[in-house]
Amino acid sequence: MIASQPRLAIVRHNVLKNNDVLARELRERFRQADVSVVSLVSSPGSGKTAFLERTLSALRSQYRVAAVVGDLATHNDAVRLARSQARVKQITTDTVCHLDAKMVDAALEDWDLNDLDFLFIENVGNLVCPSSYDLGEGLRVVLLSVTEGEDKPLKYPTIFNTADLAVITKIDLAQAVEFDLATANHSIQAVRPGMPVIQVSAKTGEGMDRWLEELYSFRRNR
Amino acid sequence: MHELSIALSIIEVAEEEIVKLGATGVTSIHLRIGALSGVGKRSLSSAFGLARENTACATADLVFEDVPVIAYCPRCREPRPISSIQQFNCAVCDSPVSDVVQGRELQVIAMEVT
Numbered sequence: 600m601i602a603s604q605p606r607l608a609i610v611r612h613n614v615l616k617n618n619d620v621l622a623r624e625l626r627e628r629f630r631q632a633d634v635s636v637v638s639l640v641s642s643p644g645s646g647k648t649a650f651l652e653r654t655l656s657a658l659r660s661q662y663r664v665a666a667v668v669g670d671l672a673t674h675n676d677a678v679r680l681a682r683s684q685a686r687v688k689q690i691t692t693d694t695v696c697h698l699d700a701k702m703v704d705a706a707l708e709d710w711d712l713n714d715l716d717f718l719f720i721e722n723v724g725n726l727v728c729p730s731s732y733d734l735g736e737g738l739r740v741v742l743l744s745v746t747e748g749e750d751k752p753l754k755y756p757t758i759f760n761t762a763d764l765a766v767i768t769k770i771d772l773a774q775a776v777e778f779d780l781a782t783a784n785h786s787i788q789a790v791r792p793g794m795p796v797i798q799v800s801a802k803t804g805e806g807m808d809r810w811l812e813e814l815y816s817f818r819r820n821r
Numbered sequence: 822m823h824e825l826s827i828a829l830s831i832i833e834v835a836e837e838e839i840v841k842l843g844a845t846g847v848t849s850i851h852l853r854i855g856a857l858s859g860v861g862k863r864s865l866s867s868a869f870g871l872a873r874e875n876t877a878c879a880t881a882d883l884v885f886e887d888v889p890v891i892a893y894c895p896r897c898r899e900p901r902p903i904s905s906i907q908q909f910n911c912a913v914c915d916s917p918v919s920d921v922v923q924g925r926e927l928q929v930i931a932m933e934v935t
Contacts, residue, residue, distance in 0.1 A: 608838070610930065
């Protein structure tokens with residue numbers, strides 16, 4: 600038998616094509632069902648769940664809301680979010696550090712999207728890995744808590760650059776940790792010029808009106 | 822950390838292409854990797870070293886082509902490089918730029934097959 604000669608074959612194939620194709624399908628399904636889909640990304644402990652719990656409670660009187668929440672392990676976040684009376688489903692990723700479109704698709708399997716106005720997707724706490732995966736969301740929100748340091752956007756430019764809106768959380772603690780809002784804003788604008796930034800406290804409710812206004816406007820402009 | 826997932830996706834792509842090309846194996850996989858792809862080359866190479874075992878890519882290496890970020894500059898009215906990944910300003914006129922036109926790529930562009 601003659602050993603075949605090595606040859607260079609030109610191919611053009613996006614590595615995450617399968618994810619991107621499924622994300623596009625999801626986006627189309629969301630559009631047809633008229634559901635506004637918002638994803639939340641941040642580092643662990645930035646207050647995503649408290650923020651989302653307050654958001655779901657505030658929206659629930661006027662809108663049909665649901666949340667899908669990703670974590671490496673435990674169902675604790677889903678239990679917390681269920682207190683808002685919204686429909687909640689936990690995705691346990693085991694060792695996987697991000698959600699992908701397939702996991703979201705599977706989580707939505709037994710929900711009728713036509714029953715929803717807003718769907719929130721809380722990603723696994725991680726500022727690196729989720730940036731590569733499109734989930735079909737319409738609005739990607741990145742959270743940064745005042746306890747994390749103002750230069751976080753400069754350390755994780757990719758995730759901030761792929762987001763549509765930045766939320767600075769735990770603003771009630773800003774003074775205690777000597778958080779410099781101007782520096783944080785500057786870092787965010789450096790890696791994502793023009794991105795809107797809002798400050799909230801899920802504990803006191805400060806800034807939640809502004810955040811809800813962003814959500815209403817996102818839904819109006821769909 | 823997601824580089825293992827990415828490595829597995831690369832192997833999936835390569836195996837599909839091997840079948841399409843009627844090849845028997847692959848010795849190198851050439852990737853275009855954008856500065857905004859969210860993937861680190863070093864961790865991807867080591868993850869790939871583990872993931873390739875017992876696959877059609879068992880003896881394949883990864884070859885990288887870096888893709889810099891290019892964004893549309895509204896002042897220059899041209900696609901331009903940016904100052905740095907920490908500073909999304911036009912490298913020519915220093916205006917802020919937000920429309921990224923290149924730099925998120927993560928593509929297999931060529932394979933050396935046998």
